[in-house]
Amino acid sequence: MPILEVKNLKKNFGKLEVLKDISFSLEKGEVLAIIGSSGSGKSTLLRTLNFLEKADGGCIIVNGECLYDCGKQQKSDEAELRKKRLHFGLVFQQFNLFPQYNTLQNITLALNLQSKEKLRKAFFGEDKRSFFQKLGDLPKTIAKYRAALRAEYAGNTDKAKQLIERVGLGDKTYSYPFELSGGQQQRVAIARALALEPDVLCFDEPTSALDPELTGEVLKVIKDLKKYNSTMIVVTHEMEFARDVADRIIFMYDGKIEEEGTPDEVFGNPKSERTKQFIAKY
Amino acid sequence: MNFGQVTLQLLEGFGTTVLVFALTLAMALPLGLIVAFGSMTKFKPLRWLTRTIVWIIRGTPLMLQVIVVFYVPGLLFGVNFTTRFTAVIIAFVINYACYFSEIYRGGIESISKGQYEAGQVLGMTKAQIFFKIVLFQVVKRIMAPVSNEVITLVKDTALARVIAVEELISASNDIMAGFGIIYPLFYAGVFYLIFCGILTVMFNFIEKKLDYYR
Numbered sequence: 001m002p003i004l005e006v007k008n009l010k011k012n013f014g015k016l017e018v019l020k021d022i023s024f025s026l027e028k029g030e031v032l033a034i035i036g037s038s039g040s041g042k043s044t045l046l047r048t049l050n051f052l053e054k055a056d057g058g059c060i061i062v063n064g065e066c067l068y069d070c071g072k073q074q075k076s077d078e079a080e081l082r083k084k085r086l087h088f089g090l091v092f093q094q095f096n097l098f099p100q101y102n103t104l105q106n107i108t109l110a111l112n113l114q115s116k117e118k119l120r121k122a123f124f125g126e127d128k129r130s131f132f133q134k135l136g137d138l139p140k141t142i143a144k145y146r147a148a149l150r151a152e153y154a155g156n157t158d159k160a161k162q163l164i165e166r167v168g169l170g171d172k173t174y175s176y177p178f179e180l181s182g183g184q185q186q187r188v189a190i191a192r193a194l195a196l197e198p199d200v201l202c203f204d205e206p207t208s209a210l211d212p213e214l215t216g217e218v219l220k221v222i223k224d225l226k227k228y229n230s231t232m233i234v235v236t237h238e239m240e241f242a243r244d245v246a247d248r249i250i251f252m253y254d255g256k257i258e259e260e261g262t263p264d265e266v267f268g269n270p271k272s273e274r275t276k277q278f279i280a281k282y
Numbered sequence: 283m284n285f286g287q288v289t290l291q292l293l294e295g296f297g298t299t300v301l302v303f304a305l306t307l308a309m310a311l312p313l314g315l316i317v318a319f320g321s322m323t324k325f326k327p328l329r330w331l332t333r334t335i336v337w338i339i340r341g342t343p344l345m346l347q348v349i350v351v352f353y354v355p356g357l358l359f360g361v362n363f364t365t366r367f368t369a370v371i372i373a374f375v376i377n378y379a380c381y382f383s384e385i386y387r388g389g390i391e392s393i394s395k396g397q398y399e400a401g402q403v404l405g406m407t408k409a410q411i412f413f414k415i416v417l418f419q420v421v422k423r424i425m426a427p428v429s430n431e432v433i434t435l436v437k438d439t440a441l442a443r444v445i446a447v448e449e450l451i452s453a454s455n456d457i458m459a460g461f462g463i464i465y466p467l468f469y470a471g472v473f474y475l476i477f478c479g480i481l482t483v484m485f486n487f488i489e490k491k492l493d494y495y496r
């Protein structure tokens with residue numbers, strides 16, 4: 001079963017059809033590179049998958065679970081939406097790190113909030129005892145809750161530190177974003193996205209905002225993720241990289257998938273005239 | 283009247299001044315946030331209502347508002363709902379909440395969309411995004427305009443005397459009128475100066491604390 005199936009996905013901005021009938025699927029551990037010229041809808045596709053934009057048609061299926069199906073009535077409840085979003089991760093072109101938090105805090109913030117939510121529910125939620133029983137136990141419950149929370153936080157910190165090592169920033173654990181280069185910031189952003197263990201990690205031109213000499217370090221990190229069997233969708237203008245790392249390439253043109261295939265097929269022997277023209281430019 | 287007596291009398295007025303200042307801040311700072319949300323809501327009628335109120339409050343003198351709050355209920359209903367002091371507090375809180383709301387709105391709107399989206403893709407709730415990501419950045423950005431407003435408030439408290447609330451200026455005025463000496467007025471000025479000086483030092487301290495990141 002594919003980890004991600006996208007069927008006939010559509011997205012309009014007013015009258016402008018930005019995604020017209022996008023269908024593709026992705027196996028676990030596969031890396032998909034999306035290329036295409038400016039305005040072809042690459043960012044919109046990633047944003048729609050991450051539920052930053054609401055699709056106007058088609059469906060999105062992750063691990064066999066239908067997250068979005070235009071045919072069915074959709075619950076637009078915030079909690080549901082958040083759960084759906086967690087199947088995906090997104091690394092932005094502009095990093096979007098939180099400037100007031102250091103590297104470690106940027107990564108643990110969402111994890112800690114999740115831990116808190118989970119433990120609150122476990123300790124104070126679905127408690128069927130009488131009010132007075134609960135009240136009598138309250139100090140004990142709070143103490144237990146606090147201890148559990150501390151343990152969870154410590155676990156999150158360990159996990160974050162491992163990820164920081166993995167992206168090669170061990171010496172920047174306590175640095176603030178303004179103290180980091182663009183390449184380092186983007187690596188923090190990647191670690192932050194990885195921390196939530198998304199099924200599919202999306203990158204929207206992760207190196208476009210970087211000086212050329214900094215793109216290498218970020219691309220290397222993304223390439224390394226393949227070893228950990230991460231499933232990834234990378235929108236990129238780095239053809240070398242796409243060719244080297246991707247298992248499959250999609251070339252988008254005007255909101256449609258113009259061509260899809262292995263790197264050798266798409267770069268070596270493109271079927272579509274438009275693909276040929278596009279690749280010739282690089 | 284000797285210097286000690288003048289000082290004591292001025293201190294009494296100064297007490298009222300500080301009380302007006304503190305109560306106004308304590309209520310207007312949070313209320314301003316609510317007004318700011320009102321002026322940014324997607325629900326249009328509420329947004330326009332809020333913005334109209336803010337426009338009226340910012341577009342008319344605070345002195346007039348103090349008078350309106352104190353006298354108009356009496357004129358309309360024949361009863362005074364409020365004491366003089368309460369009327370001053372109500373007018374000041376509403377006025378300053380509106381000013382603060384505009385500062386907050388500017389600060390909130392200056393935070394890039396990317397910060398919200400980063401929070402969203404990390405599965406955070408709207409409230410978590412606001413309180414854990416946005417609010418702190420807003421606080422840093424609005425510190426300078428807020429400190430300006432707060433310093434202005436110190437001196438605006440003198441307006442309380444239009445409905446005969448005995449604050450610092452009216453205390454010094456009384457001495458001047460009663461004893462024919464003029465220096466208490468300048469002496470009152472020194473009180474304001476010192477008060478504002480302390481606030482300035484405090485704000486500088488806070489701004490420095492917030493300066494650990496850019």
Ligand SMILES: Nc1ncnc2c1ncn2[C@@H]1O[C@H](COP(=O)(O)OP(=O)(O)OP(=O)(O)O)[C@@H](O)[C@H]1O
Binds near residue numbers: 016036
């Ligand atoms: N929020 C929006 N409102 C209206 N139109 C939008 C919006 N976002 C994107 N578009 C339009 O959708 C089209 C596709 O935009 P998109 O950002 O997905 O392109 P892209 O392939 O990522 O381009 P680039 O390589 O420049 O990043 C463009 O014509 C763009 O103007």
Ligand SMILES: [Mg+2]
Binds near residue numbers: 043044204205
């Ligand atoms: Mg784009």
